[in-house]
Amino acid sequence: MRIENPRYTERFGSVRVNDVQKVLELDSGRAKEIPLQENIAVQKIEEDTIKDIEEKMAIVIPTKDEKLKLFEGVIRGVPHECLIIVVSNSQRKPVDRFRMEQDAIKQFCHFTHHQALIIHQKDPILAQAVAEAGYTDLLDEDERVRDGKAEGMVAAMLIAIMANKDYVGFVDADNYFPGAVWEYAKCYAAGFSMAKSPYAMVRILWHYKPKISAGMYFKKWGRVSETTNKCMNSLISTKTGFETDVIKTGNAGEHAMSLRLAEILPYASGYAIEPQELVSILEGFGGVLPVAHQTVAKHGVEVLQIETLNPHLHEEKGLDHLKGMLLPGLGAVYHTPLCDAETKQLILGELQQQDAIKPDEEPPKPHISAPPKKVNRQKFAEVIKEHLDSYSALEKK
Amino acid sequence: MRIENPRYTERFGSVRVNDVQKVLELDSGRAKEIPLQENIAVQKIEEDTIKDIEEKMAIVIPTKDEKLKLFEGVIRGVPHECLIIVVSNSQRKPVDRFRMEQDAIKQFCHFTHHQALIIHQKDPILAQAVAEAGYTDLLDEDERVRDGKAEGMVAAMLIAIMANKDYVGFVDADNYFPGAVWEYAKCYAAGFSMAKSPYAMVRILWHYKPKISAGMYFKKWGRVSETTNKCMNSLISTKTGFETDVIKTGNAGEHAMSLRLAEILPYASGYAIEPQELVSILEGFGGVLPVAHQTVAKHGVEVLQIETLNPHLHEEKGLDHLKGMLLPGLGAVYHTPLCDAETKQLILGELQQQDAIKPDEEPPKPHISAPPKKVNRQKFAEVIKEHLDSYSALEKK
Numbered sequence: 001m002r003i004e005n006p007r008y009t010e011r012f013g014s015v016r017v018n019d020v021q022k023v024l025e026l027d028s029g030r031a032k033e034i035p036l037q038e039n040i041a042v043q044k045i046e047e048d049t050i051k052d053i054e055e056k057m058a059i060v061i062p063t064k065d066e067k068l069k070l071f072e073g074v075i076r077g078v079p080h081e082c083l084i085i086v087v088s089n090s091q092r093k094p095v096d097r098f099r100m101e102q103d104a105i106k107q108f109c110h111f112t113h114h115q116a117l118i119i120h121q122k123d124p125i126l127a128q129a130v131a132e133a134g135y136t137d138l139l140d141e142d143e144r145v146r147d148g149k150a151e152g153m154v155a156a157m158l159i160a161i162m163a164n165k166d167y168v169g170f171v172d173a174d175n176y177f178p179g180a181v182w183e184y185a186k187c188y189a190a191g192f193s194m195a196k197s198p199y200a201m202v203r204i205l206w207h208y209k210p211k212i213s214a215g216m217y218f219k220k221w222g223r224v225s226e227t228t229n230k231c232m233n234s235l236i237s238t239k240t241g242f243e244t245d246v247i248k249t250g251n252a253g254e255h256a257m258s259l260r261l262a263e264i265l266p267y268a269s270g271y272a273i274e275p276q277e278l279v280s281i282l283e284g285f286g287g288v289l290p291v292a293h294q295t296v297a298k299h300g301v302e303v304l305q306i307e308t309l310n311p312h313l314h315e316e317k318g319l320d321h322l323k324g325m326l327l328p329g330l331g332a333v334y335h336t337p338l339c340d341a342e343t344k345q346l347i348l349g350e351l352q353q354q355d356a357i358k359p360d361e362e363p364p365k366p367h368i369s370a371p372p373k374k375v376n377r378q379k380f381a382e383v384i385k386e387h388l389d390s391y392s393a394l395e396k397k
Numbered sequence: 398m399r400i401e402n403p404r405y406t407e408r409f410g411s412v413r414v415n416d417v418q419k420v421l422e423l424d425s426g427r428a429k430e431i432p433l434q435e436n437i438a439v440q441k442i443e444e445d446t447i448k449d450i451e452e453k454m455a456i457v458i459p460t461k462d463e464k465l466k467l468f469e470g471v472i473r474g475v476p477h478e479c480l481i482i483v484v485s486n487s488q489r490k491p492v493d494r495f496r497m498e499q500d501a502i503k504q505f506c507h508f509t510h511h512q513a514l515i516i517h518q519k520d521p522i523l524a525q526a527v528a529e530a531g532y533t534d535l536l537d538e539d540e541r542v543r544d545g546k547a548e549g550m551v552a553a554m555l556i557a558i559m560a561n562k563d564y565v566g567f568v569d570a571d572n573y574f575p576g577a578v579w580e581y582a583k584c585y586a587a588g589f590s591m592a593k594s595p596y597a598m599v600r601i602l603w604h605y606k607p608k609i610s611a612g613m614y615f616k617k618w619g620r621v622s623e624t625t626n627k628c629m630n631s632l633i634s635t636k637t638g639f640e641t642d643v644i645k646t647g648n649a650g651e652h653a654m655s656l657r658l659a660e661i662l663p664y665a666s667g668y669a670i671e672p673q674e675l676v677s678i679l680e681g682f683g684g685v686l687p688v689a690h691q692t693v694a695k696h697g698v699e700v701l702q703i704e705t706l707n708p709h710l711h712e713e714k715g716l717d718h719l720k721g722m723l724l725p726g727l728g729a730v731y732h733t734p735l736c737d738a739e740t741k742q743l744i745l746g747e748l749q750q751q752d753a754i755k756p757d758e759e760p761p762k763p764h765i766s767a768p769p770k771k772v773n774r775q776k777f778a779e780v781i782k783e784h785l786d787s788y789s790a791l792e793k794k
Contacts, residue, residue, distance in 0.1 A: 002509050025509045026579045029477025030448055042508050047444065051427055073604075076706050080426025111439050112399050112422045178706040179576025182423045207470075309473050309575040313710070 001045045001190050002028040003306065010246040012236055013287025014297040016197075017246050020205055022307045023187065045190040053189040054081035056167055057256070058160035062152040063173035064089040065097055070174055070315065072104050075116070077178030078171070079185045084116035084393075085159055086173075087152035092120075102393070109394040116393040117159065121145050121152050129383035130155065133376045137369035150273035157262050157372055162381040167192055169202075169256030174315040183308050188256035191304040199261040200302045201277070203249035206312035225251045227350050228275055228329045234343040235279075235333055239288060249305045250275050251329055254312075261301060263373040264293055268366035272328035276366055278303070279336045288338055327356050331363035398442045398587050399425040400703065407643040409633055410684025411694040413594075414643050417602055419704045420584065442587040450586040451478035453564055454653070455557035459549040460570035461486040462494055467712065468570050469501050472513070474578030475568070481513035481790075482556050483570075484549035489517075499790070506791040513790040514556065518542050518549050526780035527552065530773045534766035547670035554659050554769055559778040564589055566599075566653030571712040580705050585653035588701040596658040597699045598674070600646035603709035622648045624747050625672055625726045631740040632676075632730055636685060646702045647672050648726055651709075658698060660770040661690055665763035669725035673763055675700070676733045685735055724753050728760035 002025035006018035031046045059082045090097040127144045140146045160168045169188040191202030228250035237243045268276035284292030291297045351357040399422035403415035428443045456479045487494040524541045537543045557565045566585040588599030625647035634640045665673035681689030688694045748754040
């Protein structure tokens with residue numbers, strides 16, 4: 001893979017947010033004995049470097065009643081070295097869609113030897129493991145893991161830690177192009193190989209997101225992303241006193257973290273999770289509020305934003321879904337102690353203009369779960385490991 | 398890449414047509430010191446094997462006034478080891494679109510060191526080279542290379558031979574997904590690595606071809622492909638006496654050949670080129686007509702059909718374009734001496750039903766150019782080589 005070097009970095013306390021880096025060539029060929037002298041603006045990430053990181057990376061696919069054909073395509077696009085972790089909240093009755101997903105991934109693993117785990121979000125063992133770890137934030141009143149993509153993602157992080165991985169990457173299950181999934185994983189690995197801090201996050205910016213309505217129109221930004229980015233940039237600008245537009249991936253569902261970073265972040269529920277991650281980083285390490293972890297601050301936290309070559313083509317979830325994403329995302333920005341009056345006003349204005357709140361309303365405060373590091377991950381691992389075979393999609397010979 | 402083994406092979410004289418093989422996993426990971434025992438139905442093609450073939454492969458991109466963004470995406474998807482050959486018939490006036498393509502590919506090569514050639518189909522030097530080689534079939538009354546994608550493809554094959562490549566693969570410039578282009582090249586290489594004969598052809602079957610009309614509908618077969626395949630299968634079935642549906646890629650624009658095969662085939666003009674390639678193979682080596690080359694017949698000619706994981710999403714060229722593809726393709730099948738009365742009747746029926754011909758008409762007979770081997774490729778190479786620098790998109794340092 002050939003990729004641009006970051007050309008600009010915004011510093012906020014010990015947080016470094018790199019401006020967007022574009023993928024220039026999907027497949028940059030063999031490692032040469034005498035490496036070519038690359039242009040100062042370009043980096044070639046060797047296949048071996050990428051695979052070294054992939055071996056230490058879990059790709060998490062949260063899913064809920066997704067079309068099986070899409071789900072199958074997505075798992076087939078994940079590079080072989082990555083452990084796949086599917087956390088499914090699909091229905092069990094009247095049609096057992098979870099069972100269909102299990103069958104599909106088992107068939108895939110049978111023919112490819114790919115390592116994969118699949119677990120239902122309402123699995124009683126999972127709930128027990130979460131409870132024994134003391135992670136009550138994740139549980140509902142029935143003592144099961146709460147509904148929602150965010151909770152599934154956090155559970156998957158605990159599993160990735162248990163599996164001794166160093167990185168975790170997220171990929172949505174509704175992607176039409178296996179080749180795009182493949183590129184996300186490569187971008188994650190390339191990003192981590194470029195990061196200077198072990199506390200790193202890679203967020204994906206889609207080259208284009210085709211809009212299908214009487215032909216194709218290639219939008220660069222969705223309305224939701226545009227608004228979220230604007231408000232986050234306002235948050236940073238008012239603190240630093242210099243206007244910035246560095247945040248271009250505020251809502252990025254496709255993103256990855258080193259587990260050393262992932263385990264120290266608190267997580268929001270629902271669609272606030274991705275914007276909240278950035279907010280939490282700025283809170284914990286931006287130097288405005290008390291520093292969350294001294295050692296981490298010494299290394300710094302690095303956010304990379306990578307623009308893919310492939311456009312992003314996924315299931316259209318409709319306008320309601322978009323509003324459903326806007327409100328919680330801006331809620332995360334609105335309710336951080338970092339948020340100044342000016343940015344609050346901006347958020348309220350945007351939400352009112354888009355009919356997402358009434359004039360006297362505020363966006364909801366996100367439900368926040370404690371960082372995984374605060375819970376007993378050892379206990380979690382003990383419970384899960386005992387039942388690991390039943391979650392593995394690859395049968396032992 | 399993990400791919401199915403061919404499960405069925407139709408034999409027709411010394412031609413072997415393999416049934417469709419599906420890609421199971423885009424990225425099958427590192428070569429293991431102790432290779433896993435693969436399932437009997439599956440083959441893992443190691444990255445090194447693929448790259449060895451890519452180094453010997455030219456990827457030809459014929460283009461004509463294509464959207465520049467799509468063209469740029471397509472070249473960025475080609476694996477680094479493959480030589481890119483762009484043959485463009487884009488307009489020069491009033492806007493010099495060819496110049497824009499040149500600029501785009503030069504910029505790409507500058508940053509990636511990718512080897513690429515770009516040449517205009519109406520280039521006077523190209524015409525001179527074709528003329529000196531004695532390839533008059535390719536020239537129009539103005540002594541320039543004839544218009545049409547097919548003529549551009551044949552000229553590109555001569556350039557690939559000049560560049561000492563062993564394989565040539567074709568990719569259309571109107572593809573929305575760089576990742577799909579990448580997969581085509583991998584499939585070509587995987588196919589050649591599996592072929593038992595040095596005279597081999599790989600034809601791509603798209604997993605799905607999304608139809609965009611009030612949402613997405615994933616069609617497996619276009620109407621044109623369905624009809625062409627049916628008529629070709631009828632041609633084979635009536636000769637062997639056993640009905641077959643082995644041909645599933647009669648119209649495949651995405652296909653590749655070993656140059657040893659490519660240089661001995663005659664080529665049809667226009668959209669007949671891809672179906673005619675199959676017809677020419679059946680004519681030359683099917684054992685019904687006199688064998689074209691004894692040595693080749695000894696090795697056999699092998700046709701592989703590979704189904705990609707990625708769907709195929711390209712510019713919609715409209716219904717007229719589809720009819721424009723159907724007629725010449727069926728013309729190729731209709732006018733071969735192999736074609737029996739029954740298949741002729743089938744073709745006429747299909748064409749009438751689809752309003753492509755009137756009741757008393759026949760499909761047009763394709764204009765056929767001699768096989769490249771019949772012309773003086775040495776002369777061609779001498780002329781081109783002298784001007785090679787002006788076609789290279791990668792500047793010398």
